[in-house]
Amino acid sequence: MSAQPREQWSTRAGFLFAAIGSAVGLGNIWRFPAVAYEAGGGAFLLPYLIALLTAGIPLLILEYTIGRRYRASAPGSFRRMWRPAEALGWWQVAICFVIAAYYAVILAWAVRYVGFSVNLSWGDDPDGYFYNDFLQVGDEPGAITSFVPGVAWTLLAVWLLTLVVLWLGVRRGIEWCNRIFIPLLVVFFLILVVRALTLDGAFDGLDAFFSPDWNALTDSSVWIAAYGQIFFSLSVGFGVMITYASYLKRRADLSGSALAVSFSNCSFELLAGIGVFAVLGFMAAQAGVPVDEVVSEGIGLAFVAFPQIVSQMPAGAFFGVLFFVSLVAAGLTSLISIVQVIVSAVQEHTGISRTRAVLIIGGALTVTSTGLFATDGGLYLLDAADHFINSYGVTLAALAVLIVVSWYLRKLPQQQAEADSSSSVRLGVWWRLCLGVITPVVLGWMMVDSLTGEFSDNYSDYPTSFLLWGGWGVAVGALIVGVVMSLLPWRRDDPPSPEREPLPATAAGGAAGATGATPPGTGARPVDPPAGAAFGPDPGRPPRSSDDEGTTEGNH
Amino acid sequence: MSTSAVVMMVVSMTLLWGGMIAAMINVHRRPDMQREPDTGRDPAEGTTQD
Numbered sequence: 001m002s003a004q005p006r007e008q009w010s011t012r013a014g015f016l017f018a019a020i021g022s023a024v025g026l027g028n029i030w031r032f033p034a035v036a037y038e039a040g041g042g043a044f045l046l047p048y049l050i051a052l053l054t055a056g057i058p059l060l061i062l063e064y065t066i067g068r069r070y071r072a073s074a075p076g077s078f079r080r081m082w083r084p085a086e087a088l089g090w091w092q093v094a095i096c097f098v099i100a101a102y103y104a105v106i107l108a109w110a111v112r113y114v115g116f117s118v119n120l121s122w123g124d125d126p127d128g129y130f131y132n133d134f135l136q137v138g139d140e141p142g143a144i145t146s147f148v149p150g151v152a153w154t155l156l157a158v159w160l161l162t163l164v165v166l167w168l169g170v171r172r173g174i175e176w177c178n179r180i181f182i183p184l185l186v187v188f189f190l191i192l193v194v195r196a197l198t199l200d201g202a203f204d205g206l207d208a209f210f211s212p213d214w215n216a217l218t219d220s221s222v223w224i225a226a227y228g229q230i231f232f233s234l235s236v237g238f239g240v241m242i243t244y245a246s247y248l249k250r251r252a253d254l255s256g257s258a259l260a261v262s263f264s265n266c267s268f269e270l271l272a273g274i275g276v277f278a279v280l281g282f283m284a285a286q287a288g289v290p291v292d293e294v295v296s297e298g299i300g301l302a303f304v305a306f307p308q309i310v311s312q313m314p315a316g317a318f319f320g321v322l323f324f325v326s327l328v329a330a331g332l333t334s335l336i337s338i339v340q341v342i343v344s345a346v347q348e349h350t351g352i353s354r355t356r357a358v359l360i361i362g363g364a365l366t367v368t369s370t371g372l373f374a375t376d377g378g379l380y381l382l383d384a385a386d387h388f389i390n391s392y393g394v395t396l397a398a399l400a401v402l403i404v405v406s407w408y409l410r411k412l413p414q415q416q417a418e419a420d421s422s423s424s425v426r427l428g429v430w431w432r433l434c435l436g437v438i439t440p441v442v443l444g445w446m447m448v449d450s451l452t453g454e455f456s457d458n459y460s461d462y463p464t465s466f467l468l469w470g471g472w473g474v475a476v477g478a479l480i481v482g483v484v485m486s487l488l489p490w491r492r493d494d495p496p497s498p499e500r501e502p503l504p505a506t507a508a509g510g511a512a513g514a515t516g517a518t519p520p521g522t523g524a525r526p527v528d529p530p531a532g533a534a535f536g537p538d539p540g541r542p543p544r545s546s547d548d549e550g551t552t553e554g555n556h
Numbered sequence: 557m558s559t560s561a562v563v564m565m566v567v568s569m570t571l572l573w574g575g576m577i578a579a580m581i582n583v584h585r586r587p588d589m590q591r592e593p594d595t596g597r598d599p600a601e602g603t604t605q606d
Contacts, residue, residue: 012583042564049571203557210561210568253586260583263576270572274565424586 006071007170008247014175015252016260019244021178021333022235023265024185026106026302029330032229032269033276034297037209039225040216047217047226052266055442056230058434059398060258061427062405063236065415067245068254073344074239075486077246078401082409084486088401089345091482092239095393096341098474099238100365102382103335104162105373108154109134109303110327117310117320126307131379141380142466144372152374156366158332163362165336166343167355170247174340178333185329186268188322193271195319196278205281208291209273224449227442232390234265235334237398239341246344255423276301279309286312299379302327339365351491380462381470387459388471391450393478399443406436 009015036044070077075089112134116122122129131137136148165173196202216222235241245254277291283305284291296305310320339361347357373382405411412432420426458467557565 016583042561042568045564045568045571206565207557207561210565211558212560212564253583256579256583256586259579260576263572263579267572267576270568424582 006247008249009175010171012252012257014171014179015244015248016257016264017178017182018174018333018337019235019241019257019261020264021182022240022244022337023233023261023334024182024268024330025233025235025334026103026327026331027233028265028269029272029276029327030298030301032233033209033273034295034301035225035229036273037277037295039222040213041208042210042212043214043216044222044226047223048230048266051223051226051230051442052262054434055227055439056234056236057258057262058431059231059236059439060234060241060262061255061419061431062412062415062435063241064245064248064254064258065418066405067242068248068250068252069415069418071246073246073348074242074341075345076348077242081411082404085404085409087483087486088397088404089239089242089482090485091393091397091400091479092237093342093345093485094478094481095238095389095397096240096338097365097368098385098389098393098478100335100338100342101369102373102385103331103338104158104365104369105151105155105378105382106299107158107328107331107335108151108374110324110331111154111158112150113303113307114321114324114328116307117317117324120307120311120317120320122307122311124311126304126311130303130307135379136376137379138376140377141384141462142377142470144375144377144381146376148374148376148378151378152370155370155374158335159362159366159369162332162335162339163358166339166362167358169354174336177336181329181333185326185333188326188329189268189271189275192319192322192326193275193278196275196282199278199282199313201281201283201285202278203281204285205277205279205291206274208281208295209277221449224442224446228446230266231395231398231443231446233269234262235337237394237401238338239345240337243341243344244337251422253422253424254419255425255427259425279306283309283312349485349488349490380466383460384462384467384470385474388467388475389478391454392447392472392475395443395446395450396475396479399440399447402435402440402443406432406440412436 009018036048039047066077066081070080072080073089074092075086078089079086116134134150136146138145165177167173168176231237245252248254280294281291284294287294294305306323307320310316310323313319342361342365343354343357346352346361347354350357352360372378405415412435416427416431458464459471462470
């Protein structure tokens with residue numbers, strides 16, 4: 001058996017487009033504006049920036065270093081790091097499966113609304129049109145009694161497009177798709193924002209959005225909101241960035257790329273916030289009410305409030321089309337990245353070709369999402385699954401990864417050396433401090449806060465029986481699938497580990513990240529850093545002994 | 557718009573959009589990947605072993 005080269009991005013721009021496309025999703029457009037508004041308006045910038053610098057960027061860099069170093073899918077990367085950690089990767093794959101299954105449905109709605117915008121199909125009742133006429137939502141959460149063909153056929157088209165992109169591969173599919181859709185998204189959104197700013201009441205909306213409430217900074221929930229927003233909007237915690245970084249070349253600038261991706265993501269969020277609050281200001285002016293009475297988020301903002309605004313705007317149909325095409329572009333590039341996590345993992349685990357992996361995974365996802373979410377009970381299930389898989393899947397998996405990598409395996413110095421070996425921005429002790437202390441503490445805090453709320457009131461007042469299988473069941477099921485998958489044998493030999501691969505001489509002149517880590521498959525705990533180091537030695541220093549991690553260039 | 561809202565808007569734009577521009581310039585000044593031999597395949601089958 002001979003190892004074949006791994007797929008690679010053709011250029012760094014291709015990788016950046018793909019990573020930005022993954023990070024910029026529906027949440028940037030419909031979640032950030034409302035979160036910022038409710039969490040102190042302009043004052044929210046402070047916790048938001050602190051969260052970006054202490055959690056978002058450090059986590060992104062960590063995932064890049066794991067992916068680039070181990071050059072495998074999420075389960076494969078964690079397996080090569082430490083065999084029992086493979087379960088973390090499969091847990092993330094299972095989370096991706098759940099998220100992909102319902103995320104595609106929202107895209108299907110957006111696709112239909114592109115068409116609905118042309119003749120303003122919702123008339124003067126966007127709310128009734130969306131929930132009753134289009135989704136045909138049933139009365140009882142958890143009950144699935146009928147199929148909704150209007151959603152189903154669009155959903156099939158969304159899946160077909162997604163799978164074709166994935167089948168074409170990293171370069172011809174993912175890279176080129178993002179090269180087209182990301183510029184398109186930015187141009188369309190800029191047109192929307194410029195138009196929104198010329199509407200009556202737009203600046204009243206911006207005033208509401210940016211007016212700072214400094215007292216909010218003393219409220220712990222505001223800080224949780226800031227860390228939550230950064231965490232969920234950067235696509236960290238579910239294996240996407242590990243997978244994408246595994247296609248990077250050896251000398252790719254990891255920390256520089258992470259800064260570019262994270263600031264691009266946040267810049268787009270700010271742009272979306274300006275656009276959304278400008279149109280909400282217009283909506284409030286039309287209704288003669290204060291802006292706070294029209295603020296909404298999520299599905300309600302996109303499919304109810306925005307259609308209402310479109311109906312009131314001059315040339316509304318045109319701007320409705322622009323808005324929903326933007327939603328499709330933002331969502332599609334994120335969906336592709338999520339499904340790629342699954343395809344990559346299954347492909348490596350089984351040794352099957354990309355074509356077969358795409359067909360098998362795509363088939364399973366298409367059946368699951370159509371069968372569960374293109375139904376009269378789909379909206380309830382989507383809402384519950386989204387809440388629980390994010391709160392107790394993505395967050396918990398990220399916390400587990402940090403505890404294993406930084407506290408148990410003490411791999412942060414090694415990963416820092418990996419990043420510093422080729423990056424334009426060298427990492428310092430702050431990076432290890434953020435990942436070893438700040439981010440785990442904040443994620444744990446988020447978890448406790450979320451659990452406290454969960455046990456005091458049922459989420460969205462749904463019946464407990466429904467939440468047990470549609471919420472908790474989904475989140476716990478993902479964890480169980482992860483553990484079970486990690487116990488299944490791999491169908492082919494494990495490719496060479498980076499510990500045995502020669503690494504190129506680095507432009508930065510730093511250590512190449514080769515270490516004395518445990519060979520894959522042994523399950524033994526790797527070498528610990530010297531006693532007394534907070535999170536291991538500073539990789540920028542010369543090696544003190546052969547046991548120092550990340551200080552020997554070209555180790556085999 | 558109130559003065560405080562305008563100030564926060566300008567500060568937000570400066571920090572986030574300025575940060576993005578600075579990060580992009582930094583990336584652009586380091587053409588790291590172009591100097592590395594291309595070993596990728598297109599279309600590829602990932603890390604398959606035959």
